[in-house]
Every structure is written in C-alpha cells, then in structure tokens.
Amino acid sequence: MRHRHLPTVALALGVVVLLDVLRVWLPSIITIFGRAAETPAELLGAFALSWFLLALAAPALVRRLGAGPVGLVAAGLLAAVRLALTAAPGGRPQLWLACAGLLAGLVWLAATAARVDRPVAGLALGLAGAAVGHALLATEDLVWRGGVPGWALSVLLVLAFLAASAASRSPEARQGTPAPTPQDPPADPALRTADEAADAATDGPVAGWTGARAWLLVGPALFVAGQLALAPALWSASYSYRAGSADFPGLGLPPGTASILPACAVGLFLLAALTRTPARLGRVLWPAILLAGAALFAADRPAWLGWAYLLAAVGLGGCLARTDAAPASAVVPGRGAAARRGYAVVGGMLVFAVASVAYYAAYDLGYPNGWVPVGTAALIAGCALTGPAQAAPVLTGYARSLPALLSAVLVLLAGVLPGPARRSAPPATPPAAVRVAAYNIRMGFGLDGRLDLDAVARVVRGARPDVVLLSEVDRGWLLNGGHDTLALLARRLRMPYVFAPAADPVWGDAVLSRYPVRSGRSRPLAAHGAPTGAQALGVTLDLGGRELAVVATHLQPPPGRGPVAQAREVAAFAVRYAAGRPLVLAGDLNTEPGEPAFAAFTTAGLVDALAAARPLPTSPADDPRQQIDHVFVSPDLTAADPRAPRSTASDHLPVAVTVGLP
Structure with missing residues (x-):
C-alpha cells in the first residue's frame, strides 16, 4: 500500500x-x-x-x-x-x-x-x-x-x-x-503580525x-x-x-x-x-x-x-x-x-x-x-x-x-447472508391446548444495559410457548444501535413472525407462532394525548382445521392518566376481529387489575387468564411490584399454569399461560 x-x-x-x-x-x-x-x-x-x-x-x-x-x-x-x-x-x-x-x-x-x-x-x-x-x-x-x-x-x-x-x-x-x-509567541508584535499574515495568505x-x-x-x-x-x-x-x-x-x-x-x-x-x-x-x-x-x-x-x-x-x-x-x-x-x-x-x-x-x-x-x-x-x-x-x-x-x-x-x-427458512406447517390434528407467552423485551436490552438477545431467547424458550407476543420490538432505531431485534429473535427461536408498526415503521409489536398464520390485520390506536403511538395486531392461526384469533398490543397511557380509551379500542377491535372464533389477547397493557382500563377488557366479555396466579407482578423485573402485563381469553377457552418467570433480560417479566381449546 x-x-x-x-x-x-x-x-x-x-x-x-x-x-x-x-x-x-x-x-x-x-x-x-x-x-x-x-x-x-x-x-x-x-x-x-x-x-x-x-x-x-x-x-x-x-x-x-x-x-x-x-x-x-x-x-x-x-x-x-x-x-x-x-x-x-x-x-x-x-x-x-x-x-x-x-x-x-x-x-x-x-x-x-x-x-x-x-x-x-x-x-x-x-x-x-x-x-x-x-x-x-x-x-x-x-x-x-x-x-x-x-x-x-x-x-x-x-x-x-x-x-x-x-x-x-x-x-x-x-x-x-x-x-x-x-512555541512561545513572537515577542515583537510586528513578527506576530507577519506570522498571522502568512497564515492568511496560505x-x-x-x-x-x-x-x-x-x-x-x-x-x-x-x-x-x-x-x-x-x-x-x-x-x-x-x-x-x-x-x-x-x-x-x-x-x-x-x-x-x-x-x-x-x-x-x-x-x-x-x-x-x-x-x-x-x-x-x-x-x-x-x-x-x-x-x-x-x-x-x-x-x-x-x-x-x-x-x-x-x-x-x-x-x-x-x-x-x-x-x-x-x-x-x-x-x-x-x-x-x-x-x-x-x-x-x-x-x-x-x-x-x-x-x-x-x-x-x-x-x-x-x-x-x-x-x-x-x-x-x-x-x-x-x-x-x-x-x-x-x-x-x-x-x-x-x-x-x-x-x-x-x-x-x-x-x-x-450470498452468505442467511436465507429464508421454511414456513410453519399446520399440525395433522388440532392440539388440545396452546401455550401462549407475552413479553415486553425492551428492544433486547437487559437491566444491565447490554444487548443480550440470547438471554431473551432463553427466557422465551423456558416458557415452552407455541405463540409469543412481543412488545417494544425495535427493527432499526439508531438510538438503540440499529438492530433488527425481531429477525434476530425469530432466528434464535426458529419461529416465523408477523410485525405491525406502532410508533413508526420500525417500532411496534409482533407475534411469533409455531402454527401457520392465515390472515392478519393491524389497527393504529388513537393517541388520546400519549406521545408514543400504539396499535393492535390481530392474526389468525391455523391449528390444523381449527382457527385461533390472537391479538397483540402495547397500550400507551397519556401522561398522568390510564390507557382506558385505548383499552376500549383494543377490546372492541379484538372482539370484531375474532368474529366468534376463540380469542387470545395479550401484551403490555400498562394497567393493573381493578383499574378502569383493565375493566374495559372484562366488560367486553374477555376473561383474565392469569387470575389463578394473582397477584402476578411483572414490572420492574428486578423488583416486580406492578401487574401490567396480561393475557385475556374468550370465555370458551380455559387457562392453566399461569406463570411469570423471573429474569432480568428485560425490564419486564414475561407472562405465560396454557390455553385449553373448546
């Protein structure tokens, strides 16, 4: 060289x-x-x-x-x-x-x-x-x-x-x-002037x-x-x-x-x-x-x-x-x-x-x-x-x-970049139950501030889910380092994904599933004074001749208020989207049992799938005190084995529950 x-x-x-x-x-x-x-x-x-x-x-x-x-x-x-x-x-x-x-x-x-x-x-x-x-x-x-x-x-x-x-x-x-x-400046002002003039000339x-x-x-x-x-x-x-x-x-x-x-x-x-x-x-x-x-x-x-x-x-x-x-x-x-x-x-x-x-x-x-x-x-x-x-x-x-x-x-x-994997195939016979997990992953950063998607994947795998609903999914924000956390997690979990934008096209919520996704719909939610955007993502899973509607969301409450208006929007959207099919709705809802936003889901006819394990705090992860991550199901589904595994891979704990099909 x-x-x-x-x-x-x-x-x-x-x-x-x-x-x-x-x-x-x-x-x-x-x-x-x-x-x-x-x-x-x-x-x-x-x-x-x-x-x-x-x-x-x-x-x-x-x-x-x-x-x-x-x-x-x-x-x-x-x-x-x-x-x-x-x-x-x-x-x-x-x-x-x-x-x-x-x-x-x-x-x-x-x-x-x-x-x-x-x-x-x-x-x-x-x-x-x-x-x-x-x-x-x-x-x-x-x-x-x-x-x-x-x-x-x-x-x-x-x-x-x-x-x-x-x-x-x-x-x-x-x-x-x-x-x-x-070096010392010239003692003679005339010399200093000459030096400055030479700089200016060149x-x-x-x-x-x-x-x-x-x-x-x-x-x-x-x-x-x-x-x-x-x-x-x-x-x-x-x-x-x-x-x-x-x-x-x-x-x-x-x-x-x-x-x-x-x-x-x-x-x-x-x-x-x-x-x-x-x-x-x-x-x-x-x-x-x-x-x-x-x-x-x-x-x-x-x-x-x-x-x-x-x-x-x-x-x-x-x-x-x-x-x-x-x-x-x-x-x-x-x-x-x-x-x-x-x-x-x-x-x-x-x-x-x-x-x-x-x-x-x-x-x-x-x-x-x-x-x-x-x-x-x-x-x-x-x-x-x-x-x-x-x-x-x-x-x-x-x-x-x-x-x-x-x-x-x-x-x-x-040519050496990873190529597409095979899509999921429907099971030969419909399963009797589906394990569902919901997790706010904080862009993949743990409480120590390090990006550790292996730790996030270990937590998710430990819950043995068939369907995973993710919040705070970052797919390229420079402020977070410019990572596609969804693609990285999907590769680790070997699960296809559906993504819906909320704040902008590379920030939102996702659903990963071992079962094929047959249809989907995303609805932006009104801000109601909240600075960060929110949405509701609905997908339909093919369980081998039977269908399950899944809705993922992350409610964003306005300053000093609860997300009750968004909760009503999401509940109404989910019921319409399910159209009589079995329904699971989950995510970081930023509301606790007994609050008006929580009641908006039960009023819409949904059931708290984590009720048997209450109180089940999920935030902050190192000292959980708030119950703000939830799973709701339609009345025809039964819930069993609700858990919130302890981990500091995010600032939230995941929640997981087994949903029995009718």
Whole structure:
C-alpha cells in the first residue's frame, strides 16, 4: 500500500471503531442513565449533548500539543475502550466507559482533521465497512459478542486501527501538515503580525472552508447513514413488509430472510462517493436523490422504506464526493486551516448528537420528528450544492479501481447472508391446548444495559410457548444501535413472525407462532394525548382445521392518566376481529387489575387468564411490584399454569399461560 493512502485506511478503521462505541453509548443513555417514561427527555438530552460540547475544546488542545501526539493517544484510548466494552459487565461501568470512548473518538477526529484535508474516502470506506459488518452479523454488533471468534475479530480490528494510525504519522503518509508543536509567541508584535499574515495568505477563508466542508459533514453523514442510508436493519424491516399476502404484508415471514439489495446499496454508495461525476450533473442530481430518500423515510410509509434506503445511500455517497476537494494551493496550509477543520468535525458531530436526541425525544415530548432526517439531509445537500465547481478525484493511482472491486465483493458476500427458512406447517390434528407467552423485551436490552438477545431467547424458550407476543420490538432505531431485534429473535427461536408498526415503521409489536398464520390485520390506536403511538395486531392461526384469533398490543397511557380509551379500542377491535372464533389477547397493557382500563377488557366479555396466579407482578423485573402485563381469553377457552418467570433480560417479566381449546 502506498504511504499516501495510510491516512485514508486509518480514518476508515477509526470510523468503524467509533461506530462500535456509539452503538453502545446511544442505548446506554436510555437504558442505564435513564429509564423509559421515568427520566425526563430534557435531562437525557442534556447529558448526551454535554459530551459533544466538551469536545469543542479538542481543536485547541490539538493546536497546543500537536495533532500527531494527541491523535495517537486518543486513538489508543478509543481502541482500549472498544475492547473494554466487550468485557464490561454492563451497568454504570458500561455507561462511563462508553462516554470515555466517545470523548476519545471526538478528540481523535479533531486531531485527524488537523492532519488530513480530504476525509471523504476514509469516511466512505468506514461507513461501508461498518454497514457490511453489521449485515454479516445479521445487524448484531461485534462489540456485544464474546467468545473466541468475537474477541479475535475485535482485537484484529483495534490492532489494525492502531497500526494504521501509527503508520500514517510518517512524513511519506501525510495529507496536509500536522499542527505545529507549541512555541512561545513572537515577542515583537510586528513578527506576530507577519506570522498571522502568512497564515492568511496560505489558507484564506475560501480555502479554509473548502477544506473544512467535508469534515463538517462527518457527523451528519453518520446520522443519515445509521438512521437510514446504510442501516441493514432498516432493509430487513422493509423486506418484511414486501413478503406475505396482499391484505397483510409481512404475513408469517420466516426467520433468516435476506436480500442482496443491502449489499447493492452499499456498493452504489461507494461508487458514488469515490468516483467523480460531471460537476453540473452531480451538483443537482446527488442532493435531489438524497432529499428524495429522506422524504420517503419521513413519510412513515412502510412500503416506501426500501426505496428510501436505496435512494439515501446513493445520494449520500454522491453528496460526500461533491464536498471533497483538493487543496486550493500547493502551498502548505497554515495552522488556521487545521484549526478550522478541527472545529468543523466537532461541530458536525454536535449536529449528529442534536439530530439523534431530537428524533427520539419526539416519542416522549410528542412533536413530529420527520423533519429531523430531512433537515440533516438538507444540510448535506446544501454543502454539496455549494461545493467546488469541479471536485478532484477522491482516489488516485491503482486505488481508482477500489470502488468497483469492493462493490463486487459486497455482492458476493450477500450470498452468505442467511436465507429464508421454511414456513410453519399446520399440525395433522388440532392440539388440545396452546401455550401462549407475552413479553415486553425492551428492544433486547437487559437491566444491565447490554444487548443480550440470547438471554431473551432463553427466557422465551423456558416458557415452552407455541405463540409469543412481543412488545417494544425495535427493527432499526439508531438510538438503540440499529438492530433488527425481531429477525434476530425469530432466528434464535426458529419461529416465523408477523410485525405491525406502532410508533413508526420500525417500532411496534409482533407475534411469533409455531402454527401457520392465515390472515392478519393491524389497527393504529388513537393517541388520546400519549406521545408514543400504539396499535393492535390481530392474526389468525391455523391449528390444523381449527382457527385461533390472537391479538397483540402495547397500550400507551397519556401522561398522568390510564390507557382506558385505548383499552376500549383494543377490546372492541379484538372482539370484531375474532368474529366468534376463540380469542387470545395479550401484551403490555400498562394497567393493573381493578383499574378502569383493565375493566374495559372484562366488560367486553374477555376473561383474565392469569387470575389463578394473582397477584402476578411483572414490572420492574428486578423488583416486580406492578401487574401490567396480561393475557385475556374468550370465555370458551380455559387457562392453566399461569406463570411469570423471573429474569432480568428485560425490564419486564414475561407472562405465560396454557390455553385449553373448546
């Protein structure tokens, strides 16, 4: 490898490591620092933003101590934290480790910006590499994986990052000039004026902005890529809407579904980011494509997710290429340009933090959040529109063939992704009873704040269910790390699933069943003042000549009130959907026996299937005091063996009951 490409390699590997840390830091804010529906969203946002504001001092630190030493120390700390997070037991140690890693990553970015004037190639390769790794791990992060394979890959990643970072400090590998070592200012004011004049002559406002433009977009690009453009979980969720029947997309989708499109999207992103497009065409085309993808995503239409994913990937790559320009002069840039790039990248990461907090705070504060990805994409598009008249090639020499080579490799890798499993077959004879379990899985995060879907699967398997109803199913939220928890659990449990969106197309409720799903219907529930959306999902199971109607829901009470209005909606929907067939209704209902919302179900003629085990508290999981997870059945069904197995794999306990058929 030529020396001049080492900074690009170091930046790409560093982006992958930093994204690993961010995928731990972001959910730790919710699951460890705060508790959902208890910690004010304003407090969570202030804590999150404070770390990015603290990093605004990083460019000054780099200028005083030198980009080389600061960057190498920060890279070492970032790598050490990355490994420590895999070994961390969760809880407060995980939170503070992730915060330390985030801060080290921001300082490393500022130091790298002082030395590298053209970051697009490294940024694009890093984002693509992270997306491919996430896809190959079925959207599960490497950082959460222990064992010999997980540790070996993690160690190789950080060692490669550190080696590339150290090698890129050599004079042959430098892109731009490292910040000078500290020295006393000139004693003579005239000399100081001359020094400032020399800086101004070699890196004036135009040249400084041209160099800082691409660095400013690092944070917005991370947000758009993680939220939409390069999020394999989003495609996994969108694929489930395309499968199934005409009346209900995603009906009975088998676990392990995959498609070649994620690899194609990443390949097209690389081609757009690392090649040169004619200026007049690219200046209009790439921003338009990116904004179209963001607008489709913001429309909250499940059927449009695939197009949003593909368009945003291509548009993001093209816009990044438009901002990557060679230095305006052959003269070595001065300290001012390096400082501007440092402040640009830290400011861009602050945009990442604000966008992330603003998007998800909407589910606590109740304002429309579709403008957040559109606004972030508009910032990127604006920088591309005002970019240089003709951007220089991002890669030179033999590296020009890299996009085509990587794209071919990605398409080949798509062939090793898990393929569809067989759908369930109806039993030869109808069963006498069906075991039903309902579980609020909190996006797969346990009380320790670690993503542990193996623990969730063990709890579910321990209940020996035939049908599983899940609440708080996350299929791609960046705030939770961008995982498709439903597909991951379905693969572990070997059960086909049906998913219905509630808050948005990748957040909602699901039913997994060993029996075939013949029909389904989803109904959005009125908010009644609650900021988070809710729905009722009804499916019909084929029990071998007999049918069972199952309704899954997660009621969202308005602030200071119970979910009685939603409970009445769900009860009425369930009775109509069952249409005289045996019925099971279950989920996190956020109401206790004796309350009006609980009475709404019994008034509708349903029976409490857990009555024999009352009191049966299910929340919080470590000290259950509230009975808010329930199973109701129609009067023609009998309930036996109700249980709430103890576990801290979520903040709720699951409830399970055997339902005897008439």
